[in-house]
Amino acid sequence: MKILVSLVSLIAFLLVLLPGPLYKFDVVELGTAFAGFKFGVYAGGAALLLLLVQVIFMRKTVTLGSAATAVIFSAIAIAMPLNMMNTAKSVPPIHDISTDLVNPPEFIAIAPLRADASNPVEYAGEETAVQQRKAYPELATLNFAQSKTDLVKATEQAVQNLGWELVNTDISKGIVEATETTAWFGFKDDVVVRINDEGSERFVDIRSKSRVGRSDLGKNAERIHTLIDELNAVLTK
Structure with a gap:
């Protein structure tokens, strides 16, 4: 479970971190890049849920370092797209x-x-x-x-x-x-x-x-x- 939590949280983090550079260097299209944000939020939420399950049912396998890393990666994966969405709602859709x-x-x-x-x-x-x-x-x-x-x-x-x-x-x-x-x-x-x-x-x-x-x-x-x-x-x- 410890490895699974770490892996899912890392994937979530990469799903919101990499779309920018991948689009910048023409690896993916803009729509695909933005889709990464959505899946990053989902993966971040899944990682936190898995961590909660680990803490409740497998407490002995939890270490402070791995738990903290998972929380940080997941929080970034969730917070960045949500912050962009909140910003989009606060300004008019013009360019x-x-x-x-x-x-x-x-x-x-x-x-x-x-x-x-x-x-x-x-x-x-x-x-x-x-x-x-x-x-x-x-x-x-x-x-x-x-x-x-x-x-x-x-x-x-x-x-x-x-x-x-x-x-x-x-x-x-x-x-x-x-x-x-x-x-x-x-x-x-x-x-x-x-x-x-x-x-x-x-x-x-x-x-x-x-x-x-x-x-x-x-x-x-x-x-x-x-x-x-x-x-x-x-x-x-």
Whole structure:
């Protein structure tokens, strides 16, 4: 029983740990990867149940180390997918976020890179905008006094500081485009920053969009906030 509990808990752990890297390196499809989470929860629950049976009926075979390991592996296998599900329920099922919902910044150099993406490069539309306004009302066009050139350079520096891939910089158009690749699943999410020069003020808009998936689990809004914070940090240096 001790070996069985350890084996099932390890399998549960691997079922939630490996889907990301396996998808990232094109070993499995996204649907298969997410299925691993479901089976990981089941296996984690089974491991805890088996451990309970062992404790009740075979107490002499239980050791602190093996029991603790089984509990930790099983808890991770159960908690990670459930946490993702709770996050998904707390945010709208959208994947295209912009500070300007009337005229969102357009992807230029990134557009051909998204040719095979399941989410098209075009803005998701008014339905998405309505959901964003409710979920992220704080996201709005930014206002700066610095020149367009300085803001483009600062944005470029902020992107580099964050470790994102800088795809395109166009000072004349006030455009900076970048891609962030997530560590676990290797998802590629794209960002475009647009800087408009209007007299003594510069207006900055940021758009972040996932290439795959219906819901981004709030990641694109989080990414915009992160970029804003980093841009402000660069400008104050």
